[in-house]
Amino acid sequence: MSQEQIELITVDTLLDKVRAKREQGHRLVQMSATRLPDQVELTYSFDLNSRLTNLRLSLPAVETRLPSISSIYDCAILYENEIHDLFNVKVDGLTVDFHGNFYKTAIKFPFGSTKVACASSATTPVSGTASCATAPAANPGATK
Amino acid sequence: MPRTVIPFGPQHPVLPEPIHLDLVVEDEKVIEARPSIGFIHRGLEKLAETKDYVEFVYVAERICGICSFIHGQTYCQAIETIMNVQVPPRALYLRTVWGELSRIHSHLLWLGLMADGMGFESLFMHSWRVREKVLNIIEATTGGRVIFGSCKIGGVRRDINAETIKTILKDLDGIEQDLRDITRVFLNDRSVKARLCGIGVLSKQEAWDLGCVGPMLRASGVAQDMRQQGYAAFKDIPVEPITRTEGDSYARCAVRCEELFQSVQIIRQAFAKIPDGEIAVKVTGNPTGETITRTEQPRGEVVYHLKANGTKNLQRFRVRTPTFANLPAMLKVLPGCDLADVPMIVLTIDPCISCTER
Numbered sequence: 001m002s003q004e005q006i007e008l009i010t011v012d013t014l015l016d017k018v019r020a021k022r023e024q025g026h027r028l029v030q031m032s033a034t035r036l037p038d039q040v041e042l043t044y045s046f047d048l049n050s051r052l053t054n055l056r057l058s059l060p061a062v063e064t065r066l067p068s069i070s071s072i073y074d075c076a077i078l079y080e081n082e083i084h085d086l087f088n089v090k091v092d093g094l095t096v097d098f099h100g101n102f103y104k105t106a107i108k109f110p111f112g113s114t115k116v117a118c119a120s121s122a123t124t125p126v127s128g129t130a131s132c133a134t135a136p137a138a139n140p141g142a143t144k
Numbered sequence: 145m146p147r148t149v150i151p152f153g154p155q156h157p158v159l160p161e162p163i164h165l166d167l168v169v170e171d172e173k174v175i176e177a178r179p180s181i182g183f184i185h186r187g188l189e190k191l192a193e194t195k196d197y198v199e200f201v202y203v204a205e206r207i208c209g210i211c212s213f214i215h216g217q218t219y220c221q222a223i224e225t226i227m228n229v230q231v232p233p234r235a236l237y238l239r240t241v242w243g244e245l246s247r248i249h250s251h252l253l254w255l256g257l258m259a260d261g262m263g264f265e266s267l268f269m270h271s272w273r274v275r276e277k278v279l280n281i282i283e284a285t286t287g288g289r290v291i292f293g294s295c296k297i298g299g300v301r302r303d304i305n306a307e308t309i310k311t312i313l314k315d316l317d318g319i320e321q322d323l324r325d326i327t328r329v330f331l332n333d334r335s336v337k338a339r340l341c342g343i344g345v346l347s348k349q350e351a352w353d354l355g356c357v358g359p360m361l362r363a364s365g366v367a368q369d370m371r372q373q374g375y376a377a378f379k380d381i382p383v384e385p386i387t388r389t390e391g392d393s394y395a396r397c398a399v400r401c402e403e404l405f406q407s408v409q410i411i412r413q414a415f416a417k418i419p420d421g422e423i424a425v426k427v428t429g430n431p432t433g434e435t436i437t438r439t440e441q442p443r444g445e446v447v448y449h450l451k452a453n454g455t456k457n458l459q460r461f462r463v464r465t466p467t468f469a470n471l472p473a474m475l476k477v478l479p480g481c482d483l484a485d486v487p488m489i490v491l492t493i494d495p496c497i498s499c500t501e502r
Contacts, residue, residue, distance in 0.1 A: 028355045029438075030464035032449045043449065045436060050368060052436060075355040075472040085182075103182035110190050 006043070006054045011067065017055055018069045021046050026053070028069075031079035033087045035111050040064050040089060059089070068093040078102075088112030145170040150483070154183050158261040158487040161497035165490075169483055177478040177486075179471065184501045192461030197223060197431060197452065200461070201296055207463060208499045209290050210253060211441040213246045215463075215499075216295040221375060222437040222450045223297050229427055233377075235299035237418040240377040242282070242292060243439075244407040244414075248319075249278040250442035251400045251407075254494045255330060258397065261491050262339045267329055274322040281312055299424025309415050320408050327401040340394035344477040344489035347391055354473045357466045358444020359403070360493055362387045363395035370440035381413045396492040430454050441466055443494045465499035 009017050021028075026046035034041040042057040059066065066083070068091045070076040080091045081102035088109035091097075148169050154162030162183040168176040188207060192200055204219035205212045217239050224231055256271035279289045285304050286292040294301050304312070330336055346356070351364035361368060362385055369385040371378045386402045388395035431452035438447050444466030451460040470493040477489055 025352075027352055029445075030447045030449070030462075030469075032460075032462045032464070034451055034460040034462075036459075043436075045447065045449075047368075050370075050372060052438070054436065073355070074353070074476075075469070078468060078471060101180075101182075103185045105182075105185055105187065110187060 005052070006056045008056050008058075011057060011059065014055070014057060015067055015069065015072070018044065018072050021053075021055075022072050024048065028073040028075055028079075031076065031083065033083045033089065033111070035061070035087060037061070040087060042066065042083075042089075044069070064089045066091050068095070070095040085109070086111045147175060152486060152490075154180075156487070158257070158491055159495070159497075161495070163490075163495060163497050165478075165486075167478070167483065167486060172483045174478050174481050174483060174486065177475050179475060181471075181497070181500060184497070186501055188502045189461050189463065192458040194457060196456045197458055198297060198427075198456075200458070202293070204463075205291050205293065205295070207465070207502045208496055210250045210496060211246055211443065211446075211499070212290060213242050213292045213295065214439055214441045214446070216292070217243060217376070218437055218439045218446055218448050219450075220295050220297050221439065222435050222448045223431055223452075224427075225435045225437060226431040226433040226450065226452055227297075227427060227429070229298055229425065231299050232422040232425060233419045234303070234421045235423045237377045237414050238300045238302075238304060238423065239295060240381065240414045241304070241411050242286065242294060243376065244410045245278055245282050247407045247442045248404055249275050249282070250494075251404050252278065254400060254442075254491075255326065255397075258488075258491055259330075259336075261487050262336065264333075264336065267326065267333075267336075270322075270326050274319060274326060277315060277319050277322070281315060284308065285312070296424065298427040299422070301424070303423050309418075313412065313415060316408055316411060320405065323404050323408070327404065330397055330401055336397075337394060339485075339488055340397055340492075341390075341392060343393045343485050344481060344492060345390070345392045346473055346477050348389075350476060351391065351473060354476055355469050356444075356473045357469045358440070358442070358494075359396050359399040360444065360470045360473060363399045364391035365389040368445075370438050370445045373438065375439055377414055377417070380417060381410055383410070393488055393492040400494075430456050431458075443467060443496055443499070444469065446499075463499075463502050465496065465502065467493065467496045467500045470495075471500075 026048045029045040029047045032043045039061050040059045044055040046053050066089050068080055077096040080094055081098045083089050084091050085103045150167045152165040152167050154164045164180040166178040167174050201216050205216035207215045252271050252275035256268045259267035283289045286294045346364050348365040351361050365387055367385040367387050369383055371383040386399050388398055432454040434451040436449045438445050447464040449462040453459045474493045
């Protein structure tokens with residue numbers, strides 16, 4: 001990758017590294033996941049003075065879990081809920097958890113290891129969503 | 145005081161695209177806003193795994209119907225970075241011109257929607273009347289009004305001849321005068337200011353911490369514009385970010401108004417400096433490598449993360465759109481506002497759900 005810096009980190013050091021970025025005044029630019037044959041690759045991009053730096057984390061392809069950085073960067077909730085819904089990566093400690101209802105996809109976890117057809121998910125929330133006190137996502141059906 | 149939850153969207157008069165908010169209100173004051181998106185997630189990122197990387201320019205352009213050209217341009221730039229393709233200078237200038245025309249028509253679209261949202265119908269129609277003139281230029285030079293289809297890996301597909309450049313420059317004079325007329329109303333009219341001033345205030349620190357981009361970020365006083373990175377012809381045409389310090393809805397409107405004139409000037413400079421020569425180079429082989437490319441769309445910084453493994457299909461195509469980055473800030477400024485101001489505040493981030501649901 002040209003121009004950009006990528007620092008390889010481990011899951012144990014993720015929160016400390018991200019906290020350091022926050023203290024240095026970086027803006028969280030994006031979080032990106034890539035599914036590789038034997039692992040899931042997470043890229044955290046930060047901006048300071050228009051210079052892009054990245055943290056790169058590799059996780060096992062199955063039973064993937066990730067600590068949330070949403071307590072450090074509030075805006076990470078969208079990225080982390082997206083990564084859960086598309087890649088089937090469990091994110092621990094999310095400050096706002098949509099419980100799998102951030103995106104209504106025809107195929108559950110389209111980038112995930114398991115591809116289970118879920119044709120009714122576009123209109124019917126999965127069980128447990130409506131009763132979850134912390135789930136901010138409205139049940140689309142409730143507005144009709 | 146009892147609390148009531150009022151649904152806002154996914155079908156709402158000010159929003160042609162679906163986003164839903166559960167607004168928790170006490171009397172007329174918003175206490176909390178709970179978002180729900182993902183109604184029309186299209187899975188375009190997944191499509192990259194089955195489409196040829198050359199053909200995928202067409203898909204990238206269709207991420208959005210407003211900033212379509214810059215999506216295609218950013219995708220091409222990312223592939224060109226991975227494959228180390230040297231794009232001819234004339235093509236870079238043409239990309240710059242079409243990109244700035246996109247910015248003008250996008251901002252005019254937004255100004256029109258803003259006027260419509262506050263019930264100022266004549267101002268809405270004037271904004272879109274001027275936008276038509278910009279779309280006519282785009283149609284005359286690319287053949288399209290929404291999807292240009294002019295950007296390709298290695299350059300552009302169409303040239304603009306000297307005669308057409310003269311015509312465009314003449315048209316730009318008229319457009320600039322029209323812009324002066326309508327922006328004067330947006331910035332000075334009493335009823336417009338009453339709807340925007342002091343509404344939805346976002347501080348400089350909050351805007352940065354929440355990851356804001358584009359006019360939303362600059363209206364809060366942060367001078368950042370990805371065009372300063374020098375992509376396309378911006379290495380020859382310096383861009384000074386337009387900022388305001390108020391951080392309110394009026395500031396976001398004012399930044400976009402000023403950016404209209406900035407884009408007109410950039411197009412004039414580009415046409416004054418455009419070099420002769422080829423408009424594309426032939427690109428062969430498949431990409432191997434990875435890049436994160438950023439450009440400045442009308443709504444702000446867009447991020448393309450591409451990873452390629454030497455096959456004709458990309459291993460990963462990821463797009464972080466500006467609206468996605470601005471949603472947390474929108475949710476931050478809604479609590480405390482009057483219920484009647486919610487549509488205005490939502491509009492001031494210039495939400496593009498089509499981009500967000502790529």
